[in-house]
Amino acid sequence: MMEGVENSEHFLLVLSESYFKSEYCCMELRCAKAVGKHIILCHSEGLNVGAALRVRPREFSDIGDEASIQLIITDPEYRAIALKKILKHAGIEATTAASGPGEEGYKAAFAANERAAVQERADTNTKQYDAQVKLMMLGDTSVGKTSVLNRFVDDDFKVNIIPTIGIDFKIKTVKVQGSLDPKKHRSEHTSKVKLQIWDTAGQERFRTITQAYYRGAMGIILVYDVTNSKTWKNSREWISQIAANAPQTVSKMLVGNKADMEPEMRQVTKKQGEALAEEYGMAFFETSAKTGQNIERVFMDLTQMVFDRLRSEGLKLPDGGLKLTAAPRGKGRGGCC
Amino acid sequence: MAKRNGGGPWTFFFSHVQRESGRAVALIAGDVEKSGRKVWLDVNMSDRRARR
Numbered sequence: 001m002m003e004g005v006e007n008s009e010h011f012l013l014v015l016s017e018s019y020f021k022s023e024y025c026c027m028e029l030r031c032a033k034a035v036g037k038h039i040i041l042c043h044s045e046g047l048n049v050g051a052a053l054r055v056r057p058r059e060f061s062d063i064g065d066e067a068s069i070q071l072i073i074t075d076p077e078y079r080a081i082a083l084k085k086i087l088k089h090a091g092i093e094a095t096t097a098a099s100g101p102g103e104e105g106y107k108a109a110f111a112a113n114e115r116a117a118v119q120e121r122a123d124t125n126t127k128q129y130d131a132q133v134k135l136m137m138l139g140d141t142s143v144g145k146t147s148v149l150n151r152f153v154d155d156d157f158k159v160n161i162i163p164t165i166g167i168d169f170k171i172k173t174v175k176v177q178g179s180l181d182p183k184k185h186r187s188e189h190t191s192k193v194k195l196q197i198w199d200t201a202g203q204e205r206f207r208t209i210t211q212a213y214y215r216g217a218m219g220i221i222l223v224y225d226v227t228n229s230k231t232w233k234n235s236r237e238w239i240s241q242i243a244a245n246a247p248q249t250v251s252k253m254l255v256g257n258k259a260d261m262e263p264e265m266r267q268v269t270k271k272q273g274e275a276l277a278e279e280y281g282m283a284f285f286e287t288s289a290k291t292g293q294n295i296e297r298v299f300m301d302l303t304q305m306v307f308d309r310l311r312s313e314g315l316k317l318p319d320g321g322l323k324l325t326a327a328p329r330g331k332g333r334g335g336c337c
Numbered sequence: 338m339a340k341r342n343g344g345g346p347w348t349f350f351f352s353h354v355q356r357e358s359g360r361a362v363a364l365i366a367g368d369v370e371k372s373g374r375k376v377w378l379d380v381n382m383s384d385r386r387a388r389r
Contacts, residue, residue, distance in 0.1 A: 004377035008350035016357035028352040037350075044361045071361045083368045090348065092374075 141202030
């Protein structure tokens with residue numbers, strides 16, 4: 001076994017419930033660390049990674065610094081993604097795996113576009129909202145963007161979800177304070193806003209697809225994982241991407257997700273999150289998609305920010321900039337999805 | 338495809354608890370091998386498999 005470890009370029013640690021309870025696994029890992037092997041963390045579908053890492057001996061406390069690769073074997077497409085991720089972590093992606101978004105990325109994007117178009121065509125006859133607001137979720141892979149969105153739209157949470165391919169969206173209609181009619185006082189009226197929330201893949205290879213959607217965003221939720229400092233550091237890169245691709249006026253919110261995790265798992269303090277948000281003039285919340293902490297506030301505050309901005313911009317524009325997003329309310333039944 | 342554990346050096350060493358992640362690892366290791374990389378996987382080491 002030691003021969004295998006010593007003569008292998010990369011050490012794939014496949015985390016499972018009893019990994020750290022296995023004398024042999026610990027021996028292999030100890031050997032890998034002793035000879036300075038590159039360690040790649042993976043786990044099987046359905047594993048509670050946090051719980052499995054929690055029992056690791058102190059000597060392995062650095063394991064888990066990097067996001068774990070989920071080995072999904074039930075779906076051939078996702079199995080191929082797991083392979084690509086492993087090869088990428090090993091630095092051999094370019095020669096063996098596609099570095100771009102691939103067919104599945106474009107297929108997902110086309111499918112999402114088609115669904116959005118169908119949705120919008122259906123809306124033309126039964127407008128049930130006063131304005132439509134497009135929001136976008138950004139951030140590194142595995143920070144919980146989809147979980148945050150699922151909690152807000154469906155009030156649902158799954159420990160392990162399939163990584164987003166390319167881009168997808170969800171719809172929810174909410175009420176905000178104020179009216180698009182400038183003659184009406186803000187505090188005395190509410191408006192129905194249809195949210196179209198675009199959920200993006202955090203993986204680098206999908207960047208070419210997701211960047212194409214920035215220009216249509218009115219609000220952006222940038223998510224990092226409070227248990228992974230790398231994702232917090234990478235937020236600066238995401239902010240640069242937003243500045244380069246999104247409209248200058250886009251409303252932005254920084255979100256530190258997984259705030260429910262045990263204090264010993266946390267790598268980014270709330271103060272660090274707040275400081276970063278303040279530096280870039282962004283609103284900030286720590287959230288937990290698992291418990292629902294602050295999820296509603298993130299979306300509602302951002303929607304209100306966007307709505308207020310659109311309202312004030314509309315007031316300034318001579319030809320009524322709001323016409324692009326505002327929609328007359330129809331007579332049909334309510335509902336959004 | 339190279340013979341599994343059939344002489345190093347290897348690109349990847351799979352460290353896992355067989356009863357918990359054996360199937361996933363066997364499939365992914367197969368995929369890795371198909372991509373032309375050599376893999377060390379201890380599926381044939383029955384003495385250790387029993388104890389894991």
